[in-house]
Structures are given as structure tokens and as C-alpha cells.
Amino acid sequence: MKAAILTVGDEILIGQIVDTNSAWIGTQLNDIGIRVNRTISLADDYTEITEGIRQAINDHDIVFMTGGLGPTKDDITKKAIADYLGVEMYFDQGTFDRIHSIFERMGRTMSPHHHDQCLMPESVHLLRNSMGTAPGMRFEIGDKLLFSMPGVPYEMKTIMTDEIIPYLDRQGYTQDIHHHTILTSCTGETQIENMISDLVDALPDGIKIAYLPGIAAVRVRVSGYGVPQSDVEHHARMITARLGDIVYGEGQSSLPLEILKLATSKRCTVATAESCTGGLIAHKLVSPSGASAYFKGGIVAYSNDIKTQALSVSQSTLDQHGTVSEQTVIEMAKGCLKALESDIAISISGIAGPDGGTEEKPVGTIWICVAREDKQVTKLLKAGKDRLKNMEIASIYAMDMLRRFMIEY
């Protein structure tokens, strides 16, 4: 079984937008055991599209197209499909009625463009689009399948999730696959591989491991092909146990979400005192809904004035040890506990770069502290030269320290 993804749109080819649709569809298909052999982006051009469809159908069993169906496009995708199939276009009254009622509800009138959206190639099987006006389409071409969806990501995702994947499942195209994703942070891929190499070597047929690296984070995915889900869970549990405290969660979770859960169960409040990250840690902590239950707020102490005034860092500490030092982040955290009256405080000070480094403290030198009234934990992070990446890495290390601190709270 070979699949291809075709995306249509000049805006992709000139780099005006990055084609995230293909990546998303690729992930979804990989999850259900359908192998994508090729993705292709085509220009908004009739000849390119017909030729692209022809090649893709020739070489693959299933083709997924996105783009070229919206009201402002020239609808050449539908025309190209109809011509490739050798069928005529017809006016689909059901689609018209649905668009009409949506527009009536919104108090808008339909444009001629929307009228064109109701023209469909004969032999189409329409797929419900609950998020927009252009329906998805399924075509059966001999024993091959062609799906076409609008390019708007949330419309495409809805049609894939509600219509296409269930259809492929019903028709037996999907493999019996189960995944369990283990989320780790602040440990490199090679180190993780070494920690579990004997477990991986001993995995039975049908169970595989994939390492999905991100910034200061690696997801370890355990996948079972044609084996019961309980087997996947069994091996995932063994690997999770071996990886120990570098694992912060599973599946679709995130560090901020795990911190929110921990804060809820431990009933503690948190505040931040940030210098080099400029508010990034606080922003990440409030990214999940419900963070107000434990997150009190923070002080972005970018200038030294604010470190001394708002966080009560002593001038002599700054003079003696420097702004980027263990002593400074300890005083920042202690000052934050008092100023914002939280149970736990996290502080950070570093040289994000690209300027400001010295021989002794090069760019990327970052100190982090997590503290409660009677206890402080500190860490020296040595990151790279890229300013924004340093802030990103530092925020993840800081959140991971906070998570570990809360577990023992």
C-alpha cells in the first residue's frame, strides 16, 4: 500500500506559507499504518495539477489532495480532477442548500464564487466539512482512491478526522497499530538510546521504537503493529520505568500541563522571576487553560534596578558575583517568594547573546533557581549562541526543574 499527498497552491511554492498540511496528514497516516511514499506541492495551474494527479495515481494506491477548493480559488482542482476522470461537472443542490443556510444564519449573501463551490465532478462521494463551505471529495478510480480536501488546515483536519480516517478504517486500509508516546525532557537522544538499548533489543516482533527529538525534549514512541494494545502498554511501562525521572508525561501532554496538574494535587502556588528569558517561562506556564489556579504571576527583572528593587537582590551580590551567577538567582527566587507571596518561585538569569559574553561567562551561560522558603535548587546551563533558541532551551530546563521540585514538594 503506497500513499501520496498532493498540496496545491502557488503560495506554498514561493515559500509564502510553509506546507504544514502534508506533515499533519503524514503523522495521521503513519499512526494508522499507511505509508506515505511521496508528498508533492503543485502550482495553481491546470496542466500542473492534471499531470500531478496522473503521476500520483499511477504510482500510488491512495492519494490525498489539499488546496484549490476554496471560494477565492479558480476551482481548477475540481476541473482538473473531472477532466482526469473523464467526467462532467454537476450542480450539487445539497451543497448549495448547506452553504445557503450557513450564510442565512450569518446574515450574509452568497457570492458567485460560492455558487461555483456547488459544482462537483460526477462520480464524487462528498465528505462532510463541518468547519467550512467546501466539502471534501472521495473518488474511486479502479482499485485506487483519491481524496480532495480544502487547504485551510482546520477544515482539512476535520474532514480527515471525521470522514477519511474512519472510512479507511472501515474499508480495511488501516493496520492494527497502537502507539504510546513517552515524553522526556533535558536529556539527549543518544543518552536515552543508551539507557534503554537492552530493552529495545529485546522487543518482540511487531513492537518498534521511534525517537522524535525536539528542543531540549525527546519523545519516545512505542508502536505495536498487529499486536494487542496491552502489549504496547506493557513495554511502554518498562521503558518508562527505566527512563525514570526524565519522563514528565505521555501522549499529548506538555510540561506546563504537567506542572498545572502537580500544582493542583500539591496545592501550591508558583511565581517567576525572569531576567534573560524576559517573561517566556511565565507565558509558557499560562499557556494551558486553568493556570490561574496556581500561577500567581511573575517579575521580569530585565534591568538590575528591578532585580534590586522589586526582588530585593542586594547590590553587593550583583557587584561581587555578577548578574549571571548562582548567588543572584538564589536572591531573585527568595525575593520573588516574598514579593509575590507564592509557595514556590523560579528564577533565571543568563547571557542570551549574541553579545554580552565574556571569557569566564560565554554567551549561553544561564543560571536557574527553584526555591521555597526553606530550600533552593540551582542549575548552571551552558547553551549555545542563538539568542531565541537559548531562551527556548532555558525555559524548558527551568520548567523541568520546577516539575521535579514540585514532585518532592
Next chain:
Amino acid sequence: MKAAILTVGDEILIGQIVDTNSAWIGTQLNDIGIRVNRTISLADDYTEITEGIRQAINDHDIVFMTGGLGPTKDDITKKAIADYLGVEMYFDQGTFDRIHSIFERMGRTMSPHHHDQCLMPESVHLLRNSMGTAPGMRFEIGDKLLFSMPGVPYEMKTIMTDEIIPYLDRQGYTQDIHHHTILTSCTGETQIENMISDLVDALPDGIKIAYLPGIAAVRVRVSGYGVPQSDVEHHARMITARLGDIVYGEGQSSLPLEILKLATSKRCTVATAESCTGGLIAHKLVSPSGASAYFKGGIVAYSNDIKTQALSVSQSTLDQHGTVSEQTVIEMAKGCLKALESDIAISISGIAGPDGGTEEKPVGTIWICVAREDKQVTKLLKAGKDRLKNMEIASIYAMDMLRRFMIEY
């Protein structure tokens, strides 16, 4: 002239990484007038790659490949190219010497993988890669060109910039194109189109407009094809003048960078008081290097306690008008001016969602205030339902208000 981009790698097809290389190459080629007709991502598979190269070369004049050249790959890309061309591989001593000297400098020893990197298809023209070990490659196939680069983005970008684009320019493949990009914020694409429609209609042959929309920002690109740069600048100036104060900069600038420039010329300091954005505005303001010259810091007043204690918002204001209100953001900004002793303060409070909305104040209701001691400007923003997108939009509106406030400072 038709060009294609081929990217090689299973990690793209299963959606583990998003193919940003194609978008970047597409932008670069579009800038020099080379039209990309198709981008294709291929699996790490010998047959797929040879077939992909064959189709791409058949249908296009220039083909740009990335991926499949690194030391950990199976080097099937090079083998596939050699077989497609019908040539043998040879050991390139120059490449070996270069890798060897890099490794000696770093105190590392070369692995067999790196030895394989020195094997090259005969007839190759090597392209210097100043950022890594695998050189880029150029092949002349009749009157067609095939370029192959490593998939690591910064290596690919270096080879494109230092070697390939200058080569294409020397060989006369590039058009004489000049661009001027006008940066606007907080105004919709349709509104911008209407503001300048008569100017656009009157543009001479060879000068074109493109609208590149982003989140709460639209870039208007004026491009001249085969006309002098001074003509492009002339029309860009007219359009910029017409768009007036919605234009915040040009080219590669950004709102934080323009704010940094304004603060430097006006010699004023800035501080932030954020509730719903949780530190995002402060983080964005410090994203350009040098922000410490004007940015003092901020208070993330996520809980009401911090609004009253650290920012001196009166309890009666919160009780009477609510946390999300014009009165509250005015008091937050005034409190911030005092607490952080800055010349200008910016404050924000809103309902980011997805929960917490009411009939009167639905999700997406966000108040912003910019203030100095004797003057406050406020704005009510009505954003959407997506929590993170609301924070993003709000931060851009807030920075745009700050920019306008500083111009008049």
C-alpha cells in the same frame, strides 16, 4: 524556465519534521525570478529517489535537492544521482582533507561514515559548505542543472547563498528583480487593498504587488521585474505614504526592533504589566539583542493579588469594573510606571479563553493601555476563541500601540 525542489527524508513524509527547506528555497528563488513549479518530498529509498530525480529532470530546467547527504544517512542520494547520470563514484581527496582538518581542530576522529562522505559521483562540481562536512553538488545534464545540498537548514542556506544563487546569477538564470517590502500591522488585507487600489491599478508594467498576510500583520511587497530599483522605491514610497501610520517598518524589520529604535532615539524606558498574555509582550520586546538599553522589565500580574499589591490597582476598581476593564488596565499601567520607574508602561488584561467568557465579556475580550505619567491611551480588542492565538494577536496590538505612543512621545 521551470524549477523543482526535491527534499529527501522519511522524517518529512511521516510528519516528524515540517519541510521548511522547500519554503525557504522557494522564497529565495522567487526573489530572483526563478519560478518553482513543483516541490516533491521523497522517501529514503533508492528507487523512490532515482525515479523522483528522473521525473523532476524530465519536467524541469533546474532541480534543487536537499537531504540524504549527512554522515548518518545511507548516502543513497549520491548513489541515486550517480546511477541516474550513469557515472561511477570517486574518492574526493580535497573533501577528505577538509573534513580531516575540521576534525583535527575539534579533537575528534573521523568515522567510516565521514569517509563515505568523500565519495562523489564523477562529473560533480563541488559547492563549498562552510557550515558542515558534506559539500553541495552541481551537475550539468544537457542544458539542465541539478543541485544537491545537505538537509540541515543552516548548511543548505549557506550553500544556496554563497554558491548556488551567485552561480545562477553569473549564468544569467536570474531575472533583474527588485523587492521592497512594506510592513504593516493591525489592519486587514482587504482594507489595505482598498486603501491603495488606485495606486496599484496605476502601476506600470513590470511592477507588481503581493500581499503576504500573517497574524495581525500584512506585508505588502512591491516587486520590479526588469525595471530599475529606483522605480520600485518610487512606487513603494507612494504606497507607504498612502498607508500612513499602519506602516511600522520595511524589509526584514519587526515591531520589537522598531520599538527598540524608537526608544533609543526618544531616550525613553519601557515596562510591562501583563495579565492574560502572561509575559509574552515582555518576551517579544527582549527578542532583539540590545533591548536592555530601554526595557526595564515587567510584572506578570496573573492573579488579582498581584494586580492590587505589585501594581496598586484598587480593590474597588476590580470589584466595580472587573479584572478585564478599561479602568483596570489604566490602573495597572499607572501602577507599573511607579513600581518599575519607567517612562512608559504598557498593560493588558483579557479573557484568553477557552473558558471564562460571559455574555457581556466573551472570550477574546482584551483591554490594553499604554501610559506615561500624564497621558493614557486605551484599546478594546475583540479577538477570537483560540487561547494561544488570542495571546499572540493581543501582543501584536499592544506592541503596535506602544510604537504609536512612542512616535508622539
